[in-house]
Amino acid sequence: MRPLTEEETRVMFEKIAKYIGENLQLLVDRPDGTYCFRLHNDRVYYVSEKILKLAANISGDKLVSLGTCFGKFTKTHKFRLHITALDYLAPYAKYKVWIKPGAEQSFLYGNHVLKSGLGRITENTCQYQGVVVYSMADVPLTRPPWRSCWPWESTGMVER
Amino acid sequence: MGRKLDPAKEKRGPGRKARKQKGAETELARFLPAAGDESSKRLSSRARKRAAKRRLGSAEALEMAKFPGAKPLPGKLPKGVSGGAVQTPGKKGAQSLLRASQGKKRPAPTHSSEEEEEEDDSEEDDVVNQGGLWGSEDSDADMIDDYGADSNSEADDEGEELLPIERAARKQKAQEAVAGSQWSEEETEEEEEAEEGSPESGPQKNDETDGGLQINVDEEEPFVLPSAGEMEQDAQAPDLQRIHKRIQDIVAVLRDFGTQREEGRSRSEYLHRLQKDLATYYSYGDFLLGKLMDLFPLSELVEFLEANEVPRPITLRTNTLKTRRRDLAQALINRGVNLDPLGKWSKTGLVVYDSSVPIGATPEYLAGHYMLQGASSMLPVMALAPQEHERILDMCCAPGGKTSYIAQLMKNTGVILANDANAERLKSVVGNLHRLGVTNTIISHYDGRQFPKVVGGFDRVLLDAPCSGTGVISKDPAVKTNKDEKDILRCAHLQKELLLSAIDSVNATSKTGGYLVYCTCSIMVEENEWVVDYALKKRNVRLVPTGLDFGQEGFTRFRERRFHPTLRSTRRFYPHTHNMDGFFIAKFKKFSNSIPQSQTGNSAASTPTNLDLPEVKDHMTPKPKGSSHPAKKARVAVKAKQQLQKRQHPKKASFQKQNGISKGTDSSSPTVSCDTKSQASSKLQDSSQPAQKAEVIRGPKVPRKLKQQLAMPQASKKVAFRKQNASRVTDTEVPVLSLSKTQATLKPEDCDQPFGNSKRAEKVKQQLPEQPFKKAAFRKQNGTPKGPETSTVSLLSSSRPPPAKRRKSQSRGSSHLSS
Numbered sequence: 001m002r003p004l005t006e007e008e009t010r011v012m013f014e015k016i017a018k019y020i021g022e023n024l025q026l027l028v029d030r031p032d033g034t035y036c037f038r039l040h041n042d043r044v045y046y047v048s049e050k051i052l053k054l055a056a057n058i059s060g061d062k063l064v065s066l067g068t069c070f071g072k073f074t075k076t077h078k079f080r081l082h083i084t085a086l087d088y089l090a091p092y093a094k095y096k097v098w099i100k101p102g103a104e105q106s107f108l109y110g111n112h113v114l115k116s117g118l119g120r121i122t123e124n125t126c127q128y129q130g131v132v133v134y135s136m137a138d139v140p141l142t143r144p145p146w147r148s149c150w151p152w153e154s155t156g157m158v159e160r
Numbered sequence: 161m162g163r164k165l166d167p168a169k170e171k172r173g174p175g176r177k178a179r180k181q182k183g184a185e186t187e188l189a190r191f192l193p194a195a196g197d198e199s200s201k202r203l204s205s206r207a208r209k210r211a212a213k214r215r216l217g218s219a220e221a222l223e224m225a226k227f228p229g230a231k232p233l234p235g236k237l238p239k240g241v242s243g244g245a246v247q248t249p250g251k252k253g254a255q256s257l258l259r260a261s262q263g264k265k266r267p268a269p270t271h272s273s274e275e276e277e278e279e280d281d282s283e284e285d286d287v288v289n290q291g292g293l294w295g296s297e298d299s300d301a302d303m304i305d306d307y308g309a310d311s312n313s314e315a316d317d318e319g320e321e322l323l324p325i326e327r328a329a330r331k332q333k334a335q336e337a338v339a340g341s342q343w344s345e346e347e348t349e350e351e352e353e354a355e356e357g358s359p360e361s362g363p364q365k366n367d368e369t370d371g372g373l374q375i376n377v378d379e380e381e382p383f384v385l386p387s388a389g390e391m392e393q394d395a396q397a398p399d400l401q402r403i404h405k406r407i408q409d410i411v412a413v414l415r416d417f418g419t420q421r422e423e424g425r426s427r428s429e430y431l432h433r434l435q436k437d438l439a440t441y442y443s444y445g446d447f448l449l450g451k452l453m454d455l456f457p458l459s460e461l462v463e464f465l466e467a468n469e470v471p472r473p474i475t476l477r478t479n480t481l482k483t484r485r486r487d488l489a490q491a492l493i494n495r496g497v498n499l500d501p502l503g504k505w506s507k508t509g510l511v512v513y514d515s516s517v518p519i520g521a522t523p524e525y526l527a528g529h530y531m532l533q534g535a536s537s538m539l540p541v542m543a544l545a546p547q548e549h550e551r552i553l554d555m556c557c558a559p560g561g562k563t564s565y566i567a568q569l570m571k572n573t574g575v576i577l578a579n580d581a582n583a584e585r586l587k588s589v590v591g592n593l594h595r596l597g598v599t600n601t602i603i604s605h606y607d608g609r610q611f612p613k614v615v616g617g618f619d620r621v622l623l624d625a626p627c628s629g630t631g632v633i634s635k636d637p638a639v640k641t642n643k644d645e646k647d648i649l650r651c652a653h654l655q656k657e658l659l660l661s662a663i664d665s666v667n668a669t670s671k672t673g674g675y676l677v678y679c680t681c682s683i684m685v686e687e688n689e690w691v692v693d694y695a696l697k698k699r700n701v702r703l704v705p706t707g708l709d710f711g712q713e714g715f716t717r718f719r720e721r722r723f724h725p726t727l728r729s730t731r732r733f734y735p736h737t738h739n740m741d742g743f744f745i746a747k748f749k750k751f752s753n754s755i756p757q758s759q760t761g762n763s764a765a766s767t768p769t770n771l772d773l774p775e776v777k778d779h780m781t782p783k784p785k786g787s788s789h790p791a792k793k794a795r796v797a798v799k800a801k802q803q804l805q806k807r808q809h810p811k812k813a814s815f816q817k818q819n820g821i822s823k824g825t826d827s828s829s830p831t832v833s834c835d836t837k838s839q840a841s842s843k844l845q846d847s848s849q850p851a852q853k854a855e856v857i858r859g860p861k862v863p864r865k866l867k868q869q870l871a872m873p874q875a876s877k878k879v880a881f882r883k884q885n886a887s888r889v890t891d892t893e894v895p896v897l898s899l900s901k902t903q904a905t906l907k908p909e910d911c912d913q914p915f916g917n918s919k920r921a922e923k924v925k926q927q928l929p930e931q932p933f934k935k936a937a938f939r940k941q942n943g944t945p946k947g948p949e950t951s952t953v954s955l956l957s958s959s960r961p962p963p964a965k966r967r968k969s970q971s972r973g974s975s976h977l978s979s
Binding site (some may be wrong): 054108139141 | 523526590594598600603606615
């Protein structure tokens, strides 16, 4: 387990910024303590410092996971965001898409969403923008296999 | 699944079929004389009495209300209704199986008998009760006796040419017609639920004969054990029906063995036969069934076996980090799930009766709003009661249900270390925790026994130990056959090691914690009470109430074993009584971080200890007298008193491990120190006088001696001690304290015991106590057997506790020692 290097941090923040823009700072400085990102086995974990202290005692090969996994770095050092980061990104998301209840089930089980299934959408959302999908009840939606690392844009909508 | 043409079967129920379409049965009944006989035989006892009365020609008594079936039936009906309302689905399922297993499949009476059984469930429902209740209803009916009135009036109307039998049959039909409306729903349900082995005719006959057994004992042949030839035949081609009937008969015989036994057959023969039959019928291995027969009384045994054939209801736990139970229930109901709150004891549990959508794939599940978890798995976490901002260790966490429950109770504060030794199952832990939004957890992949070396000092620890799984046979029927003695003992050994590691990982001085919960999903005593008892002897822990107000108490004795009385605070759960998986939960409180150097850890220690205490006492009194120094004598006397008190205390208190351990640790250090010091002093002064010893103990010489002694290898230590001891005078007085069997013999060699040669054989250890007790008689020897064993706290053994711990115990225990 080690902190991220400059390069890695840059790559990761760029990716996250696509969804939440400049609100990145809010992720780090939280009212209930400082959180940091750590890299372990090519995965980025978002943990609070308290947990970090205890986790330092665990040897690297025995540590499996800590805090929340945000995503992982691929072999070519690209960063893929995981669905597990949803809980943290959703509150700060810049571009949101709400889908109707009927389309919600279909989306959850892996299908694309047609334009007719859209309830609301933030203005100025350009094509291929990273968005967070919500149900009408403002619940950010996950879908099985929920641990897959599909970036949100690929599950997105079929416009027009 | 077509209807069988059974002329003798009564048509009951309010439905159309019962009323309109009598079918061939009724036609046959008119023509076949045999049918008439059968119907007369099938008359309930009430009907028989009525027939008898009619024959006597007591017409006056029969002119009662015109509504024949109304009165007795409403009496039954409220019971039925209330019974139905009270029943939970699981219980209903169990009830129906119970009925089937008892072989009472008659529709309407079965239902009422089901309620009777329900009421008598706790009292071991049996045939006698059944028949008795049935009989009482008959007497009620007799007093009113409406049936007779109706039939009699009918008979009168039609003239006297009808035979009594025909009158009875007609009366029965009238009875059915009235009763039909009330029983139709139950009848169909019962017919649907009748899947258990015995076919209907068999159980009906059983019912008849059992009922007959109740009323007319002479009618029924007493049960006879099958001969060897029959048994062989059974082995080859088991006839499940016959075996089932035989099981019931044997249980009935054993219940009333004195009167119903067959001459010349012993009880063990019946039991042996029963074991074989149960093993065949329920497909168990002989070993496991033998263990179960030791564990349960016979009636409960059958219920337990039946309950293992049926899965427990699906339960889920609301994830309060993301939603509330009310909202979740609403959302699931909207999706088409039929559910209910789990019970008063759980604020987050829901039980699912049926569902039109897969319960593990709803959007709520994917969003992490709930977790599929067995009801009994929620209990250990409730017992653990984790507080916010604590450090918790979950030693065997996969698949993560308990860990996530802990996290939600802590509201994502504090830290949880979730560990499991199985890498494959850890993936599910990661998945579940992420899904449920748990953020305060570290997941690691250690063997649980490596704690606390890796990291320790936790506020609370949960150990859900790997076990033989005999409580969850309904989930995994393979357990019935693939478990044998070796498996159980291997599991028990592993559990003991894990439990000791877990205890060592708890920080006893934690402000809010210091608790450990040990639980297994097994019902075997070897894996539950025995392991807990072992830990009580080996470590400074004691059992505390779990906080669960239901569940059966753990055993304090089982067959030849005796456990600590506080084991009553542990809890056992069974599938057939609580409708949840078999489970065992024990909650420990650690009161000291030091590890006692007990090496004997005998379970029989307590008894010898007690025997020894009087001896010690006797020895003690002469010693003070023998003191040559008046001043010291006074001191000694005081000490002696203290010691006596201490010793008496443990003697009076349960002498089992816990007290021993607790006191032992306290007294152990002083004791030990006394011993060593005394030995040292004796070495120096060649005097075994307590006063001198006391002096020595206080003196600085002792530590020096101790250190010298400690420095020596244990073997040589022993030799050295021997020499010292030999030089001593009053060694014979050394009480036999030692817990072990060899206590009675005081030997000088025992002196070295106090140093806790862990490597030594038990014998050494056992003799250990003798010396300390004798010499340090006045210290608070507490006479606890553990004392000597645990006396090796810190000081003595060079191998064990680190200095820090030593200091702690020392300060706690003896004020004399200066480390």
